[in-house]
Amino acid sequence: MRALEELLGKLIVDSKGNEVGKIDDVEVDLNSKLVEAIVVKGKGILAKQFQAEKLASLMKRLRITKTEDLLIPFDEVQAIGKYVVLKSGIDQANEPPTPS
Numbered sequence: 001m002r003a004l005e006e007l008l009g010k011l012i013v014d015s016k017g018n019e020v021g022k023i024d025d026v027e028v029d030l031n032s033k034l035v036e037a038i039v040v041k042g043k044g045i046l047a048k049q050f051q052a053e054k055l056a057s058l059m060k061r062l063r064i065t066k067t068e069d070l071l072i073p074f075d076e077v078q079a080i081g082k083y084v085v086l087k088s089g090i091d092q093a094n095e096p097p098t099p100s
Helices: 002-007 052-059
Strands: 011-013 019-022 025-029 034-040 070-073 077-080 084-086
Antiparallel strands (some): 011 019, 025 034
């Protein structure tokens, strides 16, 4: 549980360093005890900062709840340290993933 508590409040950035918002909550699968998604209240700062077409491309990969919260699937997270870094940038979110 301590690891989950440390996630709360962390700043989320995309792969280009653009701020997405801060983690307000997490969704956890109670059976597997794995984090499924991170929650940013009110779509974070995305809606304020980015052009509509760039925002729309990212939103295709993410989910918005009925309360307008942004849910980022945990498999979209590339790294966790001082920041939570997403795998893609705002304007590359609708491009297919590059093979590893």
